[in-house]
Amino acid sequence: MTAKHVEHVMGTVFSFTVRDPGPATGAALRRAVQRLHRIDALFSTYRPESEISRLDRGELALAEAGPEVRWVLERCAELGAETGGYFTARPGGRLDPSGYVKGWAVEEAARTLRESGSAQHCVSGGGDVQTAGGPWRIGIADPHRAGAVARVVTGHDLAVATSGTAERGPHVIDPHTGLPAASFASLSLVGPHLARLDALATAAFAMGAPRALPWLAARGVRALAIHPDGRQETTEGWH
């Protein structure tokens, strides 16, 4: 038996697959979904009443913000330092920690399922994936071929984050130049925790070739880059 749920939240689609459903699974899924809507209400840049929007307008002081918002912005600051500014919670000048929040939200939803006793589940949000247990087979969309998968990653307790120009055009801005970064067609990162991977994927995408893959490898992050000409390049240790 497998329990599945799809939820539309945070401007994208989240999907849940629970391979070990039990009596508590329905309630756990409801809690996970509530958590996502709560995160959206706090962090959405499209909601004028969200804490992030009010912080951006200067109507809310950081010290007055809720603990989750403060915690996330601290993580964003750490990632900004680690990535030499390639990750920022202010892409384009406005406060927008979405590059961290989406992956974090997926991880939080997965944590809710884990705390309810599930050891075998997969949560995806906006094309980023967090799994528990396994093995899970995670396809990586090929940015050049309609409906095709470029690679398949198989493993336990994996997260995969993909950043790319394919679906939304060149939307990752290099914060150092202010210009859209377009050196990769897509960049996928594999590791244990999605929130960090999501942010590193955004940063490494903005960093571009040829720096990104060695930089990721030095952090122990496995990565698959698909170049505009279709060439695939991986860090060492990618299977």
Next chain:
Amino acid sequence: MRRAVITASATAAGVVLLLSLKPHDPAATHAISSANTNANANSGTGGGGSSGSGATDAAQGADASARTVTGSAVNTRYGPVQVKVTVTGGKISRIDVVQYPTRDRRDREINEYAVPVLNQEAIAAQSADIDVVSGATYTSDGYTRSLQSALDQLGK
């Protein structure tokens, strides 16, 4: 018809959605379709034995002729998405995307048409049973919702 609907839902639940890209392709102004060539292989992704038995029941109970239902047009941040589902013998045999975003104010620089297709094609091509896909998002939201509304109509 109820049993057929259960099958359709189980099949859809096993479908992982992907966006296909047709940059600068004038053909993208036409509707895109995905024919479901191997529904059993597809439903095996998520449904396990339950969807398999549902398919058997449906094959016995459903009208063999094709039935077509058009889902609601769902607004996404990139524009409306609408799908049309054809059910034959209790199984989804075809999904046509009849409407999808072509241009968006917020992403004016995007000159690509994004349309969703069934990832099942990729699964069949690779003989691989894939649980989930990384790198596929956005318009699939509207696709899923329009598909769900079509399946809901089949349930009435």
